Amino acid sequence: MQTISSGALEPEFDTAHFRNALAQFATGVTVITTRLENGTFVGLTASSFNSVSLSPPLVLWSLSNEASTLPVFTDNSHYVINVLSARQAHLAEQFARRGANRFDGVAYTLSRTGLPVLDGVSAWFECHNRSRYPEGDHVIFVGEVEQCAFNPQPGLIFHGGRLMESGGR
Template sequence: MNTRFPRAATRGFDSVQFRRALSQFATGVTVITTRLADGSYRGLTASSFNSVSLDPPLVLWSLGNAANSLPIFSGNSHYVINVLSAGQQHLADRFSRRTDNPFAGIEFELSRTGQPILKGTAAWFECHNRSRYPEGDHVIFVGEVEECSAHPQPALLFHRGQFGSTQER
């Protein structure tokens, strides 16, 4: 069911206040990874990750329309969502910047479909690229989880523009 409603009344909407309000929501931090047809690997940092359904197992994440990696993730059949652990802020930083090879010097293994799974993560989800929905200035990706693994340890969080963790102090 896809119900469309009239547009919201956003006249005079304060986008700075919107960003400030969104920053109050603590999120986990992920690195989405995939393998290209030429055998090279790509990845990006994303905090827009959430569950959608248990049956079938679906998750979602989003990527900005202006992102250079949008065609890569739109065109590949599979990707892995790596949920970073508390000690992996360096990976969040590395995959949030453009570099020639962000995988250089990073430990990872390959999934059954050849997608890179980062070592030391709190969890990972290998997904079939099921569907994409353009909304606003982003594309929402829905992935059907084909395989996943959890490694109970503190997760990396992002809140009010800063990194933290679920680790008890």
């Protein structure tokens, strides 16, 4: 009989293999938005979004330690998680680009705290930046949802390294 270790065993795979295995899990695609003190909007594409709790209403997402926007999201009190609709692959790509003004040509309205809520999204969640947990090469953000809305429609998903409409279209 084998003894179960109290700690994690050394992985028997490399990061490429791990990434390929993770790609088999379909995830929704979001754009997380916030604002700098000088009024400049900041946004990024993230597929690491999940619910945590209904009471209190909590959600989570994660951001790489290498992301240039990490200090912005770590220090800001609020952000909006925009769940992209199937027709918004262009926004996922635009907010994933480096160096460009990611809000160029993007339609949005302002939340009650003055943060951009992207037009046409399937859902959005305005969150208080409740807690952050450094884990591995990412920081996990837990947001307490203060306001949300939804528009039932097919969502944009990421599966097998590709963006696609939910339902496989």
